[in-house]
Amino acid sequence: MTKYVLALDQGTSSSRSIVFDASGAIVAMAQREFTQIFPKPGWVEHDPNEIWTSQLATAHEALARAGLTARELAAIGITNQRETTLVWSRRTGEPIHNAIVWQDRRGEPLCAQLRAQGLAEPIRRSTGLVIDPYFSATKLRWILDHVSGAHIAAAHGELAFGTVDSWLIWKLTEGRVHATDVSNASRTMLFDIRHNVWDHELLKVLHVPDSLLPKVHPSSHLYGETTLLGAPVPIAGVAGDQQAALFGQACFAPGLAKNTYGTGCFMLTHTGSRFAASTHGLVTTAAAQTGPAPEFALEGSVFIGGAVVQWLRDGLHAIRASAEVQALAESVPDAGGVMFVPAFAGLGAPYWNADARGAIVGLTRGSTVAHIARAALESIAFQSAALLQAMTRDIASSRAAAEAGAVTELRVDGGASVNDLLMQFQADLLGIPVVRPRITETTALGAAYLAGLATGVWRSRDELAALWQAERRFEPTLTRERAGELMAHWEHAVRQAVAR
DSSP states (O other): OEEEEEEEEOOOEEEEEEEEESSSSSEEEEEEEEEBBSTTTTTTOOOHHHHHHHHHHHHHHHHHHHTTOGEEEEEEEEEEEEBEEEEEEEETOOBOOOOOTTTTTTHHHHHHHHHHHHHHHHHHHHHOOOOOTTTTHHHHHHHHHHSSSHHHHHHHTTTTEEEHHHHHHHHTTSSSOEEHHHHHHHHTTTTTTTTTTTTTHHHHHTTOGGOOOOEEEEEEEEEEETTTTTSSSSEEEEEEEHHHHHHHTTSSSSOOOEEEEEESSSEEEEEEOOOOSSSSOOEEEEOOOOOOOOOOEEEEEEEEEEEEHHHHHHHHHOOOOOOGGGHHHHTTTSSTTTTEEBTTTTTTTTTTTOOOEEEEEOTTTOOHHHHHHHHHHHHHHHHHHHHHHHHHHHHHHHGGGGGGGOOOOOOEEEEEGGGGGHHHHHHHHHHEEEEEOOOOOOHHHHHHHHHHHHSSOOOOOOHHHHHOOEEEOOOSSSSHHHHHHHHHHHHHHHHHHHHO
C-alpha cells in the first residue's frame, strides 16, 4: 500500500502544504498568502491566528486535491520560517502579541547592549550565532517588556514561547504538546548547540524564565498526533526551513552544500558531528538531526535575494511580473559595469552591517533599465559567492571543520533557482558546478523525509540519497582570473553601500 506524507511548509509570505508519495514525488499541493504587517519602519509582524488558519486550510486543500483522507497519511512533517517569535497563553492558547518576524530589526538596541557587555564571544561559543536582532532572543525580550502583564504571567508559568513550528504543534495537538526541534531551537540565540540544551546562563542574562520554553527533540521524532484532519496522524518531523532544505537536498555528509534562493538566500554546508566556529562572518547552526547526536552546519544568510526582483517590479516598475526579469536582463550582454548592492535591510553574512543601505554604482549615460535588471540578478549571485568564499576559508582554517573537505558542487533550490541566467552566472563566479534538482520543493521534501524516517516510510538516509536526482548542471565557463576581477568589483561596491 502506498504511503503518503503531508509536509506543512509555513513560510514568510505564505503557508503551503504538499503531499509526497514514497518515491519523494509531489502528489498535490496548496498555498495561501497571508497578511504582512509593518507597524513601523524596520518592524515586521504576522498574525499568529492567520498563520494557523492559513496553514490548516492548505492541509485540507492538499489532501482534497490528492484525493486522500487523513487515514492514508503515514505522518506529518513541519518546516517553517525560522526565528519568528510567538508568545501565547497556556490557558487560552491565544497569542499575547503578533508574531515578530525574523526580518524585524526592533531588537537592535538590546543587541547593542549585549555587545557592550562583552557577550559576543560567549554567545557565539554556546549558540554558534552572532548577536543580531535577526534571532529570536531579543524579539522575545521585547514582547515580555512591552506587553502589559507579560513579565508577571511569564514568571508564573502562564505563557509559552515558541518559533512557528512550536505554535503549529501546539495548535495541531490542541495544546497537548509544547515542543520544538534542535534546528529551530538553534536559531533562538538561547540554545547551547554543542550539548542540545537551553543555555541557562543566557536565559538569566535575558531574564527569560525556563517555564516559557518548549521541550527540544531531534528533527525526526514522534512529537504527538493531530486529529484535526479527520483521523489521527502522527507529527513526526520538524525542521527550520533552511535545515529542512539541506536535508531535502540529501546533503547528509560533511562538505555537501546547498543554497536556497528565496526572498533571501540561505547557504548551508554540512560540517558533520563537530562544531565549526566561523571566523569569517558566518554562523554555526544545528543541522536537522535524526537522533540524539548533534550535527552541525555553517550558514550564511543574505537578507535580500529574490526580493530584489520584487523591488524591480514594485519599486522601480521596470517589469510587470517577476518572470519577466530574465528576458530583460538577457537583452544586454552584461551589466555594463553596473553593480547593484541590494542592502535594503542592511547586509547579512558575511558582512553583518545593519546600517548598510542599497546602492547602484557604475552608472553611465549608456546605462539602461536592462543593465540595472541584470545587475540586480547578478547581485544575488555575488552575495551568494561571498558566502561560499567565507565558508571555504572557514573550512580551510578550522580543525573542527576538517572532516568537511572542500565544497565541490552547490545544490540549489528556491524560486529564483529556475532562472537559468542566474544559475549560470553563479557557477561562473564560484568555479564549481551548480546543480538544480528535479524536485525543487526541497524544504517541504526535507520535512517529509524527516517525518517518513520516524514512521518507517523510508528506512535510512542512504535510501533518501538514492531518491535525489539532478535536473540540470550548470558548469562554470569563466576563467578564475575573470571571476576574481568581478568579485573585486563587487566588494568595492559593497564598500560604497556601507560608507555612511
